[in-house]
Amino acid sequence: xxxxxxxxxxxxxxxxxxxxxxxxxxxxxxxxxxxxxxxxxxxxxxxxxxxxxxxxxxxxxxxxxxxxxxxxxxxxxxxxxxxxxxxxxxxxxxxxxxxxxxxxxxxxxxxxxxxxxxxxxxxxxxxxxxxxxxxxxxxxxxxxxxxxxxxxxxxxxxxxxxxxxxxxxxxxxx
Numbered sequence: 001x002x003x004x005x006x007x008x009x010x011x012x013x014x015x016x017x018x019x020x021x022x023x024x025x026x027x028x029x030x031x032x033x034x035x036x037x038x039x040x041x042x043x044x045x046x047x048x049x050x051x052x053x054x055x056x057x058x059x060x061x062x063x064x065x066x067x068x069x070x071x072x073x074x075x076x077x078x079x080x081x082x083x084x085x086x087x088x089x090x091x092x093x094x095x096x097x098x099x100x101x102x103x104x105x106x107x108x109x110x111x112x113x114x115x116x117x118x119x120x121x122x123x124x125x126x127x128x129x130x131x132x133x134x135x136x137x138x139x140x141x142x143x144x145x146x147x148x149x150x151x152x153x154x155x156x157x158x159x160x161x162x163x164x165x166x167x168x169x170x171x172x173x174x
Contacts, residue, residue, distance in 0.1 A: 003078060005018070005080050005081060005082060006080060006081045007078055007079070007080055008078040008079045008080065008081065008162040009077075009078065009158060009159055009161075009162035010076070010077070010078045011075075011076070011077045011154065011155055011158075011159065012074055012076050012077075012080075012135040013074060013075045013077075013131055013134065013152070013153075013154060014071075014073065014074045014075075014133065015070060015073055015120070015134065016134065017134055020070075021070075023146065024067055024070050025044075025067065027062045027066075028062055028063045028064075028066065028067050029154070030062075030105060031058050031059045031061075031063035032052060032059065032063045033045070033060040033061065034046070034055055034059070035055045035058075035059040035126070036049075036056070038055045039055065039056070040052075040174060041111045046061050053149050056064065058109025061095045072089065072090055073088070073089070073090070073091075073133075074088075074089050074133075075088050075089075075131055075132070075133045076088075076095075076151070077078060077131075077151055077153065078095070078103075078165055079159065079162035082099065082100075083096070083097050083098055083099040083155050084098040084100070084103070084141070084151075084163060085097055085098075086098070086107065086131055088121070088122055088131055088149060091122065095119070098141065098143075099150070099163050100163065101144075102144055102145075103141050103142070103143055103144070103163070103165055104144045104145050105141075105164075105165055106138065106139050106142070106160055106163055106165040107140055107144045107160065107165075108137065108138075108139055108142065108156040108157055109137070109139070109140045109150070109156075110137050110139060111127075111130075111136055111137070111138060111140075111150060112118055112134055112136060112142060113130070113132055113135075113136060113152070116130070116150075117129075117132070117150065119132040120134065120152075121131050121133075122155055126157060127150070128140075128147060128148030128149055128150060129147070129148070129149050129150070130149070130150040130151075130152065131150070131151055131152060132150065132151075133152055134154075135152060135153075135154060137152070137154075137156045138151050138152040138153050138159075139151050139153060139156050139159050139160045139163075141165075153174075
């Protein structure tokens, strides 16, 4: 990496909330149980059982692929010398780059993920776009074109301080 692209701040966040993993693992466990009952023990599962191929399909989707997908999700935020880079892996193939010239202001802010943006992940709400994984704190970026982006962070003060619009220059128009 060249010196013009030096990383000043990096944060990687994963979905690790217990309630979320319960929502993922309960259907996964049921699909595993159902496919074992039906294919190994040759006992139908439920009052209206799926075919063997249907059971395998449900098991592959909910018992294997969905838990792997949820485990692989992560929000990577980097402040480099030439801008802010955000990637929601594996949904983004590459980093989304926001140049410092395009940012009018930024500040640390507490927010309500469900009310303000409709939840966690890549969200579009009345208050703009949000990239968040957990918690209720982040850095709100206001762009010169009038759009807004909330970057959820477990270290919002450090994230804001790494950018030219951080705490030492809050209120100053870039």
